[in-house]
Amino acid sequence: MPKLTKDDVARWDSGRMSDAQTRLGAHPNKTGTWFATWAPHADYVAVVGEFNDWDPGAHPLKEVGGGLWSAFVRGAKPGARYKYRVAREGYVADKTDPYAFALEPPADGGSGVAGLASVVTTLDFDWSDDEWMRTRKGPETLNEPVSIYEVHLGSWQHKAHGESLGYREIAEPLADHVERLGFTHVELMPVMEHPYYGSWGYQVAGFFAPTFRYGSPEDFATLVDTLHRRGIGVLLDWVPAHFAADPQSLVHFDGTPLYEYGDERMRVHPDWGTYVFDYAKPGVRNFLLSSARHWVEAYHIDGLRFDAVASMLYRDYSRTEWTPNAHGGRENFEAIDFLKTVNEEVFAHNPTAMTVAEESTAWPGVSQPTFNGGLGFLYKWNMGWMHDTLAYFEEDPVNRTYHHHNLTFPLVYAHAEHYALPLSHDEVVHGKGSLWGKMPGDDWQKAANLRLLYGHQVGHPGKKLLFMGQEWGQRGEWSHDHALDWSQSEQPLHAGVQRWVEDAFALYRDHPALWQDEPGGFEWVDFGDRENSVVSYLRTGRGGEQLLFVLNATPVPRDNYRIGVPEEGRWTERLNSDAETYGGGGVGNLGGVESTPVPAHGRPASVVLTLPPLGVLVLEHEGAGRTAAATSA
Incomplete structure (x- = not known):
């Protein structure tokens, strides 16, 4: 990888450098590794690692323009751990590489450097999914069946002693199960590196790195490759709305609020304690645009589901104090422009990919093309359908006559967007109980209500999504610390629910009337x-x-x-x-x-x-x- 050029700097300054991961980060060659990072307010940046005994004076980086720093380190090889030493006016910190393709587990590791270290990594996996990539549908799925099985990798299934399955270990069993159920796609909750396991991956520290918890980047590629060879698409949750507050990563990266807002009223997300991206900065836009393309291109991901889009669109989202836009309103113009741009970039370079928005308000045109004034997503989660339908089914049948509109009203707007109907992880956590638990009545009635709910989901316009465990009606609320209770799936009522899911989704898949979006x-x-x-x-x-x-x-x-x-x-x-x-x-x-x-x-x-x-x-x-x-x- 050659050093950064004037052309790279010009592209960087434009805010539309959607392949920045090919220039920034760590890129090894036969004799060493090129390192580059963005730190426009730093006085000094150096790379420290195993190759120089973590000496901050051994390999300083040179500023090359646009706030970019770069250097070549001879002898730095793949597998070497490293960080960036960043200094500014008395501020000194060792930071993980924002563009790192892999991070080590958050442990000392005997180096004397606490926290996650980045790892020099090459991505040269030998793919065997050519047929899948050649024929995958992308936007053509608007007139194809799409049924999605949502998975949290760490809790889908455990080994005998309670340890999560790795990327390679889960690949064939997951493919077998999804194939049996008849789903067209798997959606993985975020696999991007996250220090706090309890965030389920939604508090990201490594936007280019699969989490170490389940294996290496090559192991993750093996999982995707296996699913593709079995005819199953792979979607990833992607989190462009905020990032982890851990001090060793993006926060205060160059001694100033860099990736986050400088405005204290906008900087921290009040619901999650995470930091909010400032989409007005070209470097932030480049970073996120490149992350999106990286997963789609380096890992053959078929689509990205954007988390928490509503929190990006509104400057006052969940806030009591906030800063209005230039016109005094609540819309976040910079975030809106970024969302349009990232959709344009993903589709321009990967025309058979999907993007999906989790957008919980009535923002118009979420799934309309940008040239028609929309945000450019292919699909939008239908949160209204989910809330109203579950509210109806949670009612005792004797009271449903008074809540009839909850069942029928979603059809008023069913074609306002290209919708997916989510029964996702969000509905079975934080004390909400399981779908089984939400259903009224005794066990027989709970099972019958679930079958009725899933039957209506199949009949209602929109693509389909079920979270793992819902296919048999797991009784307990989902916990990331525990595997699904697979023994329940063998009990008669639960086994019957799963047979119903298999047959109902087969009906959906085999009948165009259920997926032709008209x-x-x-x-x-x-x-x-x-x-x-x-x-x-x-x-x-x-x-x-x-x-x-x-x-x-x-x-x-x-x-x-x-x-x-x-x-x-x-x-x-x-x-x-x-x-x-x-x-x-x-x-x-x-x-x-x-x-x-x-x-x-x-x-x-x-x-x-x-x-x-x-x-x-x-x-x-x-x-x-x-x-x-x-x-x-």
Whole structure:
């Protein structure tokens, strides 16, 4: 890697240097390593490490412009540990390399240097996922099935003595499980280096380094490669909103607030105690733009889910004291421009990648292209659907008649964005209990309610996401310190829930009507029967396939329940969540019903059904228009 050039400095000053990780950080060659970092207010910067006995006078860096410092150290080889000694007007600190590709465990390590040290690392993994990378869909997934299994690597499964599985150890078992469930993607909670394990990875210190906890960068690449070879996409949680407060990393990096805001009212996030990025600085923008591209390109990641986007968009987010923008408003113009830029850069260099926003407000155009005035994400998490739907299902069935709107209102805005429907880790932590625990009633009713919830998630417009353990209805709240209780998945009711997830998500995957993202693909049949807590809707595909969903949200079976349908003929029962194989009572319609020419719900024909208790029926019209998934898109 050659030394930094004038062209590099000019690109750096532009604030759109989205490949800065190829120039900054540690880059070894045959004789040594080039080191470079950004410290515009420092008086002195040196690299200290195993190659110079941690001597701060041995290898000073030279300022080359734009606040960038660089030097070549002969004899510094891959595997060597190092830090930057940064000094300014009496301030002296040893800092980890912001661009390091690997960090060591936070221990002394016998060097006399406390805290994490960076590690000189080469990324030259021998990938075997060429077929996946050649054919992955990216934006084309708007008209493809996307179902996501969210995973916290450290607590998915443990070894016999309670230690987490490593990247390599988890690869095949995770692929086996996800393949069995039928999900299209895995989403990993942040794997970027984080000193505090209890942050679940959301308090990041190493924005270019997979955490040491589960292995090396090569081990992490092996995990991604394995999933790809098994036909499973990989999404990563990425955290551009804030960073860890640990003093050895980004905080006060050059003796001044550099990566963070200088404004004390904006500097620290009040909810998390973390430091907030100042997106007005070109060096900060370069850093984050490059981090995003690094994961997508160096590790073949298929998409990034941006955490806490709302906290970036609003300057007053969770604050009692804050500084308004230049117009006196609350919008963070610099963060908005950064979000647009990072989406443009990711898609420009990786047109088959995805970006997903966790955005919890009604900010317009989150998933619209930037050239149409949007933020440029491909998808947005539908937090409104999640909150309203869970609020409905948490109610005792006897009270659901009074909360009917919570079930039906999300359809008002279901096509306002390109949505994903998340039942994520956030809903099963901090005393919220598990999804199983949220469901009312005895164990049989809890299982039935979960099957009903998942059935509605499949039928509702939007891509799908389930957090690990929810596929069988884990009873306890999730804890990062403990593995999932896999023994529960073998118990009859829980095993039935998992069979239902497998079959319901197979239905989703195989029927274009459920994933062709068009407003006309969803149509209410009847959303007004609040007295019986019954709703019904149609999902229609471009090729003419029609799926009728009927939800009965009470534990009372309903006989002779008439539903209007658009076509006469036979309606086959594709799924019944009350089937005995799922742990239900077997109430149903003997495989299907014939329509009659009796108008109902404004339609020319109708079917008379037996609705199972706390159940969902999915019926398909056996007409000539049915189109197979393989030929629909």
